[in-house]
Amino acid sequence: MKPLPVQLANKIYAASELIAERGLDNTKIEDIAEVTGIPISTLYYHFRGKEEILAFLFNDLLTAIAAEVGVAVESDGTARERLTRVIRAQLGVMLENPASCRALVGDLGRATRLPQLAAALSAAFYQPVERLLREGAHDGSLHPSTDTMSEAVMIFGTVTVAGLMEAVVGSQRQMESIADGVARLLLNGLEPRESGDAGPG
Amino acid sequence: MKPLPVQLANKIYAASELIAERGLDNTKIEDIAEVTGIPISTLYYHFRGKEEILAFLFNDLLTAIAAEVGVAVESDGTARERLTRVIRAQLGVMLENPASCRALVGDLGRATRLPQLAAALSAAFYQPVERLLREGAHDGSLHPSTDTMSEAVMIFGTVTVAGLMEAVVGSQRQMESIADGVARLLLNGLEPRESGDAGPG
DNA sequence: TCGAATGTTGGAATCGTATTACAACACACA
């Protein structure tokens, strides 16, 4: 696939707001053309159709997340510390692109039906976290897990839903604050700990 | 809204499989008519359109979940124990209706854009859990929380994504096994506990 | 049993919108 001219790439993002609001089906190509300022003909010259426009936006978002998450995974420290950074990374990107996030989640079915995206989703989320879980069992900073895959998926769900909620309500909360809440739940759990709070950085 | 004749209600579920697979837009009314055995005209006699069919299915699922969850919330025991039951209840219904679940999540955007459903969603999930969190802080079985609403949402995300994964892959795992994994993560957290595993029922 | 009300159904008619086709035009670059 040709690499969409920058000038267009910049404009096309304006569509995510619209799609997030109404969903792809209730968004007319005509509307997309209007908000992006790209004529319909031009859109069809570059994209096979509506769905491919959405795919472009998703792919972009997922790539961004995967990149940030990748950095966090590779960083220094215990697995637990890095997991905290991963959570921050994911939430950070989500809060920076609330519209794309809402669009992604709103049309999640479509996203998972687009094969390239399913792979990107997996690469951006599950795999890095799964790896951290294994490493954490090794370095003792995380509990040993029998099923890292399930756990990675659940963690993904927790983080995503948390981020999504903020994206939907257009929250003004700082990413750190949200990330702390997520990390606390995931690391400490809901059951009271005998000792005081474990205070991760 | 008139209460859809039972005979039709039974047939209409056959549509969820289809919608789960392709998403609502890629599902023609014609297809729905075919798999359900309900003629197009009849569908339009009872439903305003495609979207309302989906809404019916969702509403049904959410009502079922809300009911089961409600029982769990009202049951005996500490808040922690009841939370465990809530998780089982939700997962139980999800695994019994995998197609509806996939459809729901796949068209989540649509679901949240349908006002009645947003309310049903909230009633089925957040509210009961939020209540348990507060009660748990009281009876000491759960840690005190500063933001029960966020926490409830995250818990919802964890459980839902876990259930969804199983629904998507058509897992044969027992609900108990899955629920145990979810409960362990949510209650104990990822960080190792000094004492041995806390073993909830 | 009759008649109204309600539900069921097929088929034709509408209508909106995605997508395609095509032709004119712009720009860069050899």
Place this chain on the structure above:
DNA sequence: TGTGTGTTGTAATACGATTCCAACATTCGA
């Protein structure tokens, strides 16, 4: 100047949702 690539408007085309309508079925109370 000529070719290739990208841009854009306009006019088909096609498909599928929804609506309309008329015929028929069923129920139920008078």
